[in-house]
Amino acid sequence: MLADVSDTTTRERMVSTAMTLFRREGYQATSWRRLVEQAGTPWGSAYHHFPGGKEQLAVAAIELGTTVVAKTIRRAFERNETVEDAVSWWYRKAGEALAADGYRGGCPLATITLEMAHASPAITKACQDAFAAWHVLLVDLLTGHGAENAEDLATAIVNNLEGALLVSRIRRSPDPLERAARHVALVIRAGNGERG
Numbered sequence: 001m002l003a004d005v006s007d008t009t010t011r012e013r014m015v016s017t018a019m020t021l022f023r024r025e026g027y028q029a030t031s032w033r034r035l036v037e038q039a040g041t042p043w044g045s046a047y048h049h050f051p052g053g054k055e056q057l058a059v060a061a062i063e064l065g066t067t068v069v070a071k072t073i074r075r076a077f078e079r080n081e082t083v084e085d086a087v088s089w090w091y092r093k094a095g096e097a098l099a100a101d102g103y104r105g106g107c108p109l110a111t112i113t114l115e116m117a118h119a120s121p122a123i124t125k126a127c128q129d130a131f132a133a134w135h136v137l138l139v140d141l142l143t144g145h146g147a148e149n150a151e152d153l154a155t156a157i158v159n160n161l162e163g164a165l166l167v168s169r170i171r172r173s174p175d176p177l178e179r180a181a182r183h184v185a186l187v188i189r190a191g192n193g194e195r196g
Contacts, residue, residue, distance in 0.1 A: 010039075010041050010045045010046075010049065011049045011060075013039045013040065013041060014035065014036075014039045014041055014046060014049060014050065014057060014060075015057065015060045015061050015063075015064050016039075016061075016064065017035060017038045017039040018030075018035055018039075018057045018058060018060070018061035019061040019062075019064050019065050019068075019108050020105070021034065021035060021038060022058060022061055022108075022111060022112045023065070023105045023106065023107070023108045023109075023110070023111055023112070024101070024104040024105055024111070025111075026111050026112065026115050027054075027058060027111075027112050027115050027116050027123070028115060030054075032046075032053060032054050035054065035057065055120055055122055055123065056122075058112060058116075058120075058122075058123050058126070059122055059123060059126045061108075061112075062108075062109055062112065062123065062126040062127060062130055063126065063130075064108075065107075065108030065109050065130065066109070066129070066130040066133055066134070068108060069107070069108065069109075069130075069134060070133065070134065070137055072090060072093060072094075073090065073134065073137055073138060073141065074137070074141070076089045076090040076093070077141045077144075077145070082145070083142060083145050083147060083153075083188050084184075084185040084188050084189070086141075086145075087157055087181055087184050087185065087188070088181045088185065090161070091161060091164070091177045091178070091180060091181040091184075092174075092177070092178075092181070094106075094107075094161065094165060094177060095168060095174030095177040095178070096174070098165065098168055098169060098174070098177075099174060103168070103169050103172040104169075105169075106165040106166065106168075106169050107161075107162060107165050109127055109130055109131070110162060110165065110166065112127065113127040113131075131158070134158060135154050135155065135158065138150075138153075138154035138157060138158065139151055139154045142154055147188075147191065148191070149191050153187065153188065153191065156184060156187055157184055160180040160183060160184050161177075161180065163176075163180070164176040164177045164179070164180035165177065
């Protein structure tokens, strides 16, 4: 029983470390040796959990990033009554996390997606699945909040967030995220006005 718990903890540490390093430094710049050392795991257990090496670990890290963002999206809509407030809350939390990370991070998938798109079929598919999952979740939540244009709005929300995270990272400021949240609020209000 203890061995199972230890194995799970080792695997989780590897995946969490990979998500952080890939987000900050990219896939190519993060060596397998660095991943193992940062996670504090023995070489043997690393290969035991990820016999496919760094690529297999990257897919697991992408899946973790997908889950982390999905939880944040759900939390945003659970804690706020309106879509505008939910989006503002989400963007604000993204800005706070980015600042806390010294403007080194951002979206857990952006860096690896840009770097590895079409270089690794497994990583590309994992990234495609991640963004698709976020889109479906957002559409469901938006529809539940009465948005008639949920498909387009979900796309606009994610696109704005991704771009704002990049610019915030470059400027080392949450201001682009704040502006993006205000822009999305205008889009939401315009959609509500059209329905009225």
